[in-house]
Amino acid sequence: MNHPKLADLFNEDEKRVDWHDKALWFVRHKRDLSVHQVQGWETLRNYGRAIKAHTLSNLDAYLEEFESNALENGVQVHWAVNAEEHNEIVHKILDEHKAKKVVKSKSMLTEECHLNPFLESKGIEVIDTDLGERIVQLAKEPPSHIVLPAIHKDRHEVDALFQEHLGTEPCDGNPQYLTNEARKHLREKFIEADAAITGVNFAIAETGEFVVCTNEGNADMGAHLAPVHIACMGVEKIIPKREHLGVFLRLLARSATGQPITTYSSHFKKPREGAKMHIVIVDNGRSEQLGRPDFRASLHCIRCGACMNTCPIYRRSGGHSYNATIPGPIGSILSPGKDLTKHSDLPFASTLCGSCSDVCPVKIDIHTQLYKWRQIITKEVKQPFVKKQSMKLMGKLFANPKQFKISGKIARFALKNLPKKIINAKPNVWGKSRDLPTGQKKSFDDWYKNRQKHGE
């Protein structure tokens, strides 16, 4: 099902849409309050954008610098050209350590690579340890948001899920009880784990270290307890210097949740004694996107989710309506680069209102890229006959003032004289919930000509 159909389904329950919209708008509002406390916020955004643009232009050099420093720190570095390679590498490492139980902190990259089902098919248990991720994992659903994976679930649904899977008592959705139960459940998983997988928020070329940001401390719990730590990162996670964290950590936390800083910004540099640390660096289509001048800035993304929280469409259609690992505006410019046909509906799931571009902490011109994807999609993906023909017709009409005047007259006559019932009948989608404008006897043209004639 495409975005309009899934959005339509989501909108069958209007109260739920209102609730979803308000929950995310609350986060957007918190972000507003928080960024307005930073003098020079716009300068900070410019820095963020500039550092990312510079890094992407020198990505090869920074990646190699990162690799050599990480190796020197005693970390093993692996390169994966695509999702399959990434999954194989992770499995191989786990296999070498005979790891059967894995805890994983939030990583959109491993979602993108569908690592969990792959490992599960090899008989390995993978537990997502971010609370929201654990909730959607229990529900056998993908995350609907990159920062708030279970934002589409209310506490009563979580209550029911926990009763079913964790054996909790019914609690009328008491958040404190549920969090405590989740905590107990996850502690056990942390202690039992043979290996920990984390994502990477920032990989620093000059030191070979990487930073993982979590609010729950779950990355640390996993990495500090398990004998093996595997960190998976996309190539675009590189930043040149440690001092650049001063820009990005501020941008990230405030944009994501309105916090001045994420609760845990954990720096990982080398394995502790007796333990192993691996980094898997993944391309999976990123170089290709880098090679598209109009779309390369999409790789600036630091995965804050602010564009989702601000997007009036996302808030009213839910993350699952995008049918992509990364939903919302940023996903709608990233996904077509991976599979144009499958995701050809996404760049059209927008009014091009531009809120995403203005909220973006690294100034990705998201709405401009949506517009550009549209131009490509109509050329490369088969379009509905009616759409294609009507666009062709309109193009001709607007190129010819005489034809425009005649058609205008016909349209006005129809609007004025046809009964409402016929005008708003089925083929007119506009008329399902909206009245059409009433037909005017005269166009502005007619009025103006008349005025000129009578020399008003």
Added chain:
Amino acid sequence: MKVGLFIPCYINQLYPQVGIATLELLEKLKVEVVYPSGQTCCGQPMANSGYENKSIGACTNFVKNFKDFDYIVTPSGSCAYHVKKHFNIIEQTPEVLNVRKNIYELCDFIVNVLKIKNVGAFFPHKVGVHNSCHGLRGLRLGSCSEMVVEKYSFIETLLNEVEDVELMPLNRNDECCGFGGTFAITEEAISVKMGKDRISDHLQSGVEVITATDTSCLMHLEGLINRAGQPLKVRHIAEILNSQKRT
């Protein structure tokens, strides 16, 4: 100062009163306005739907009609933005560059070119401003809530001087109405929901009349208001600024 008036296609055909108000207002402000008769559309409907190449004829016709003016004024932020931003698909002759540079949305033109704030209007109603996205975030006709910049708004600058008008504060100051051109059809459910939510914000704030720099947003909102029979009216900003006390 030679000023050409661009009346967007759908205003020409469906909302002539908005075009009339724009022309009358500009003339009241002593601007000599010419309305070139061969004009049609800026090409946006095709381009935003992904058919930029089908809009070239419209672009060329636009330039042909407006190349000789010092300023082009239009009662639409969206069309002005489209000309400025997306007329890069035709050859960038000096004429095209001039057209792109000289096009102004109406409020922008009055405040920043004419340098007038008080247009002498009278409108004794509670008004809610709908900040149309392309004007707001495209042309920067005002500050948007996402950015940390000094607050300003050209449409409010003008409305503040209108006699007896009461500007009502809204809960969400600059959320999209959900029109979005063909989006209104292809994503009907979301489009309608977005519009309904905007309307209820205005209703809860005690607004009697919603105004905007773009009739397209207002057409969408009015369609919903009329269907639901809600006690709200929509007026393009030109109509408010052109309103006077009946004597």
